[in-house]
Amino acid sequence: MEGVNLVELNRDNLKKIRGLIVFTVAVVVFGVNYQKVLAFMGQCIAMFSPFLLGGAIAFILNVPMRAIENTKPMRTMKKYRRPVCLLLAIALVAGVLALVVFVVGPELLGTIVGLQNSIPLFFEKFLNQAVELFARYPGIVTYIQQIQINWEQVGKDIMGFLTNGAGTMVTSTLNAAISIVSGLANFCIGFVFAIYVLLQKETLVRQAGKVMRAYMPEKIYKTIFKVASLTERTFSNFLAGQCVEAVILGAMFFVTLTVMRLPYGLLIGVLIAFTALIPIFGAFVGCIVGAFLILMVSPVKALVFLVVFQILQQIEGNLIYPHVVGGSVGLPSIWVLVAVTVGGSAMGVLGMLVFIPLCSVVYTLLKEAVNARLERKKTVGKNQKQEDMRRKKQ
Numbered sequence: 001m002e003g004v005n006l007v008e009l010n011r012d013n014l015k016k017i018r019g020l021i022v023f024t025v026a027v028v029v030f031g032v033n034y035q036k037v038l039a040f041m042g043q044c045i046a047m048f049s050p051f052l053l054g055g056a057i058a059f060i061l062n063v064p065m066r067a068i069e070n071t072k073p074m075r076t077m078k079k080y081r082r083p084v085c086l087l088l089a090i091a092l093v094a095g096v097l098a099l100v101v102f103v104v105g106p107e108l109l110g111t112i113v114g115l116q117n118s119i120p121l122f123f124e125k126f127l128n129q130a131v132e133l134f135a136r137y138p139g140i141v142t143y144i145q146q147i148q149i150n151w152e153q154v155g156k157d158i159m160g161f162l163t164n165g166a167g168t169m170v171t172s173t174l175n176a177a178i179s180i181v182s183g184l185a186n187f188c189i190g191f192v193f194a195i196y197v198l199l200q201k202e203t204l205v206r207q208a209g210k211v212m213r214a215y216m217p218e219k220i221y222k223t224i225f226k227v228a229s230l231t232e233r234t235f236s237n238f239l240a241g242q243c244v245e246a247v248i249l250g251a252m253f254f255v256t257l258t259v260m261r262l263p264y265g266l267l268i269g270v271l272i273a274f275t276a277l278i279p280i281f282g283a284f285v286g287c288i289v290g291a292f293l294i295l296m297v298s299p300v301k302a303l304v305f306l307v308v309f310q311i312l313q314q315i316e317g318n319l320i321y322p323h324v325v326g327g328s329v330g331l332p333s334i335w336v337l338v339a340v341t342v343g344g345s346a347m348g349v350l351g352m353l354v355f356i357p358l359c360s361v362v363y364t365l366l367k368e369a370v371n372a373r374l375e376r377k378k379t380v381g382k383n384q385k386q387e388d389m390r391r392k393k394q
Contacts, residue, residue, distance in 0.1 A: 050185075050190045234364070246273045246277050249283060249320070253312060263294055263301065284313075287313075
């Protein structure tokens, strides 16, 4: 029996050593050829980009689709429940986009027409004020006259830029057209792929589970399934919370600007609602555009708008966003701010959108692991205390 145990122990050790050797070789090969490996990974991602886009579309459509499926009328429907719910989800998303286009479109067109008249008047007023300023302070004119500009070199630089730009204009236009056609083709393929995924999502999950269970240890399979379920639930809650928060913020700006009789209330409200989909910092983009539009009408009203924006942004950032979005993903407010900052620094706008639910998943897993470890320590300490008491009694 001792010989058999020794053989089994040696086999286990050899298996672990082989695994360690393979892992070490893989790390060394990657370290030496990391550029080629990264280039290959980039090619693979580009090759599968339509399906990755389709997965993202399916994930977004699945949020309203699942809510529709859980309604009482749909639960009674058996045969055509899934395709009907999918069509309703697509119609809902397309309807929201169409409503925004048809509501904001005329407002935006009127704004552009108004700007054609406002901008010349604005610059005329600016020039008149500049003339009055120069007349009041002649020293400014003297200072400007002392500035030396090499107009000959400026002209050469402009001509060189135009010459080089003309040579690449056709190529740039052709590349842009190819990119647009490629993007449309990828979107169509991804949309069709998303429909197939949503129509048979339970079957795909079951098949993926069978494959993992067949080739993985049970413990690893359960861990992966648990993390995947938590990730899906967290990202879905984040998407729903982010949309709710954007609607609330846009409605707040629309109502406030309308009550205060500031111009472009509807346009700025919708614009801020869309840019607010970028966590925390997105609304500032809408603020800049809105302030510019109002500035063309009245500088005083633009200043009032900036004050109103700061007040509403403080209310949204300190009260609404942490409770709506942070509460939907189970992440405290301080870690929401950290996730947005780190994600924006690492991956830009996409990082801001991804890092909040991603940090929520890590936060939940870490909290469970810490609580389990503390519970084990508490149990060990309790058992040790009972053992010490038993020894004292003896």
